[in-house]
Amino acid sequence: MSMIHRPRRLRATGGIRSMVRETSLTAANLVYPLFVVPGTNVKKEIGSLPGNFHLSPDMAVEMAREAYDLGIPAVLVFGLPEYKDERGSSAWDMNSPVQQAVMAIKQVLPELVVITDVCLCQYTSHGHCGLLNGNKVDNDPTLPLLAEVALSHAKAGADMVAPSDMMDGRVAAIRDLLDRSGCSDVSIMSYAAKYASAYYGPFRDAADSTPQFGDRRAYQMDPANSREALREVALDIEEGADIIIVKPALAYLDIVRQVKDKFLLPVAAYNVSGEYAMVKAAAAQGLIDEPRLVIETLTSMKRAGADIIITYHALDAVRWL
Template identity: 90%
Template sequence: MSIIHRPRRLRVSAGIRSMVQETTLTAANLVYPLFVVPGTNVKKEISSLPGNFHLSSDKAVELAKEVYDLGIPAVLVFGLPEYKDERGSSAWDMSSPVQQAILGIKQAVPDLVVISDVCLCQYTSHGHCGLLNGHKVDNDPTLPLLAAVALSHAKAGADMVAPSDMMDGRVAAIREELDRSGYSDVSIMSYAAKYASGYYGPFRDAADSTPQFGDRRAYQMDPANSREALKEVALDIEEGADIVIVKPALAYLDIVRQVKDQFMLPVAAYNVSGEFAMVKAAAAQGFIDEERVVMETLVGMKRAGADIIITYHALDAVRWLKS
């Protein structure tokens, strides 16, 4: 008698399925992004990111309390400044919204992990991620400015800084500045493999960071490349990164898996704005079941190897996990 193999036997009930489930998503895996803006008592929905808001620092503190109460361990803080210039000097101004939001959040919710985005694109008048030499971003002169941004965030109380600029050598420059200034316990979550992607459109609207000319392909990665991602990750680890990010996530799950398999650091996947917006738009039209698609997507990212998932779905996802 031949044996018939029946994998379906382990799928016949919810209890059995839960017993053999290989991948588990929890609130502890998630990071929720916040967008802070100048002013007080500001809470304005971002049209391209439904359910997400531009928040003044006082309102960011209120939302941070909600995030913490839901069991999400961390927020990632982005900011829009009161002023822009060629150097992006508002990025390290201690009175700017990001620094003020970090101060307020850490005072109100000290156990919430606060991660700060370190870049210049929101703060420069030209919208690029570094200093310009003509129409080209000048890598090395940009590094001290990024280090100054990271230091200002550390002074405000950030637990981690997350450089997203993709300048060569910026992790080393930031690590050196933080250590020299007495912030050796502040971690670096590096955007190590950040691709020049079409999925960033809604974020650029939300952060007012669209370049005034050209694009970012000279410093962000070519979507066709995977070996290059491993090189970028290895360099950031060598320079002192504590956690590495792959961005975007959904079209780059192969990169997440390769990074996870090759390196011993925690890996974060950024479920970016375009990925979020497509789901929201399809759900609004009744084309998909939003909850089912979101949870399937996030579990897929976890299954691919992501220890941490940065996602605009975080609040909804945790409520669905609890239901």
Template identity: 90%
Template structure:
């Protein structure tokens, strides 16, 4: 008599399914992004990212408290400055919203892990991620400026800095400056494989960071490439990265898996603004079950190998988990 294999036996009840579940998604896997702006008592919903807000530093503290109370261990702080110039000097100004928010959050919720985005695009008048030489971003002169930004965040109390600029050598430059100034315990979560993606549209509206000319394909990665991602990750690890990010996530889960299989460092996937906004738009039209879709999507990122997921869904997701 031939044996009939019945995998369905292990799907019969919720209890059985939970016992054999291969991938677990918890609040501890999530990082919640915050957008901080100048002023006080500011909490204004971002139209391109419904459910997320522009927050003044004092209101960012309230969001941080809510995040930590929900069991989410970390926030990733982005900033919109009071002023912009060609060099992006407000990015390392200790009076700017990011530095002020980090200082306030760490005083109010010291156990919360505070990660800061390090880039110049929100802070420059031209919207590119580094110094310009004509219409070209000049890599090497940009590195000291990025290191200065990272140092200012560390001085404010950041636990991790997350360079997103995609300049060659920026991890090494930051690690050197941080260590030299007594911040050897500040981690670097590097946007190691960051693609030149159309999925970033809502974020650029939220952060007022769209380039004023051209695009970022000369320094962000070609979406067609995967081996190059492994090279970028290897270089960032060699330079001192502690965690590496793959961005975006949903269309790049093969990259997440390759990075996870190839390297021993924790891997983060960034569930980016376009991915979020599409879900919200479909849910508003009644076309999807938002709760099920979000949990399925985040679980898929975990299954692909992401140890950490940066997501605008974080506060909702922990309620649904």
């Protein structure tokens, strides 16, 4: 029997498969998150995120160096503060761990791109992402505080700030204050489509950011909606965002694809803590081939349209690549 079309011919060997591969995943696509805490010489594994650590600013430099030496171009810095209050004022304190870590990293690794998470949830005593009015998060009074957080990160040397709070108008408020303060070169990587997801559990443990009451569904997106995500992205671009984040990634690859098809800005997918923890738990049980599964998962995000992938797997993934 003669067949004109035999697709298997192009799958016959590793060399042929590599020649015709449509999607390439490289270290340059990855961003590695860091969790910084007060103190010195602190490196403590995070129980809910095995293989990731709470790091004092000095140790964050060492972990950032490891990422940089592997060819990873950027880190995303989260912080756990020394103190919390109703306003989250430690978030813009230049002596807080994020600002101290950014200064230390940029001094030693000036070529590494340092991105900082801009939110109040880790810093407020109530664990919500903005100021409260009763039991509701008050959007507009929160905006100047988020802008102050972003400015403090920029002053510390951050190359990009990444607002994750999902307040309406926060990109515009941040862009305005950065520009008026002489920081017009600092980029905004906006969590534009951030869903109210059950996949965030391990992160909230790692960042000590679980709300003291209620949840975040009044400001993070409903997982059932996709058109709303496009509206959120359009608004953030209009307000001055330079890069768009879709979060989570794995259950929202359709959103990544829609955003990529509709807009011209770079798109980042956040491979979040719950996605990571499930892989680690299955690997610990011997149920999966971890390296192969991780690369397949990250490749799916790239194939869906992500230019950038924020992932706790970054260091391992580069070695497995």
